[in-house]
Amino acid sequence: MLNFSILGALQIRTALGPAEISGDLQRTLIQTLLVNEGQSISGESLVEEMWGDSVPENQANALQAHISRLRRKLKSLEPDRTLARVTIHPSGYRLTVHEGELDAAEFINAVRQAELATQTDPAATAKLLGTALSMWRGPVFGDFTGGTLCQLACARYEEYRMRAMELRFDAELRLGRHAAVLAELHEAHSNHPLRERFCEQLMIALYRSGRQADALNVYRLVWLHLSDELGIEPSPALRRVEHAILSHDPSLSPGVASPFALQTA
Structure with a gap:
């Protein structure tokens, strides 16, 4: 093998x-x-x-x-x-590649399993995706991506990694572990400032940590980025999170799954 x-x-x-x-x-x-x-x-x-x-x-x-x-x-x-x-x-x-021999295939399988379990078992989802994400040692193929087909595959695997991170953060927030993932959310949002799901999750984690002003500032900066770079406004989901924070919506309380940011895509 x-x-x-x-x-x-x-x-x-x-x-x-x-x-x-x-x-x-x-x-x-x-x-x-x-x-x-x-x-x-x-x-x-x-x-x-x-x-x-x-x-x-x-x-x-x-x-x-x-x-x-x-x-x-x-x-x-x-x-x-x-x-x-x-x-x-x-x-x-x-x-010929047998089951369990290719890490990328195992990773994608874990993400698909997590998508099925995320609503019913957030603890299992968080554990499964934490293990799966630990399989990543760096960018796909490192510094040697090869030709067009390999580059397209790299982009596909990277999108699965982003999805895995979002699902794991969702699960951790459902479990009330906003403080534990706050630093990771900051890093994810910093590395992918236009990925709105990370922004939603970071805003909720900040709000639950008693940092409402910081959460709203994250929204303001993302709104400026989207407007300046893409000429668009934040998505309805992101705007709903901002409104929920401004109105102190009870669904944003620690340990409660937000109907806005924690929905599955």
Whole structure:
């Protein structure tokens, strides 16, 4: 069994320890196969991903040489395995990845589980997502994102990470743990100032911590950002949170799930 980690710089772990994939083209090849999560990808797409505009003269042979090299490398990591990890299909090439072997797939599965449990079991949701988020070691693929397909996958995984953070903050606020997540909410909002869900959650955490003026100032700054950078006003949900804070709505009390900010998307 191999463990592929892409929530950070590419890592492959075996029973004997970590393994290296050397060369930019080999890294791009395996990363592209991994983000397809067991689905086939055409040779043309692999060539474009690996070489971009600098396609070699005999691209079919060049690609096959790299496929063979990757097969040998993976075979050396699993000497007892009889079937090759990388296989050819009518629709292209596929890297076999079993359940539990790819951290990104495990992470997405945890987020989907949390979406089902967030309304009924916030404690389990917070624990599940805390564990899932700890799988991230940095940006997907680290500083080596590869071509267009990998970059699109990076954006998709990053959006799942944002969703996981929002769901976890929701769960923690439902449990009345606003003080425990206040610093993390500040950081999330600072890193993503135009993501309104983080703003809603931060405003509620500040309000519950007795900092109404700070909560309203967060709203004011976001309103200015949205107006100046996008030419739009805050969403109805964010405006409802501001109104609830101004009116001291009882639903914003600690331990109470706000009908405004803590709804699931």
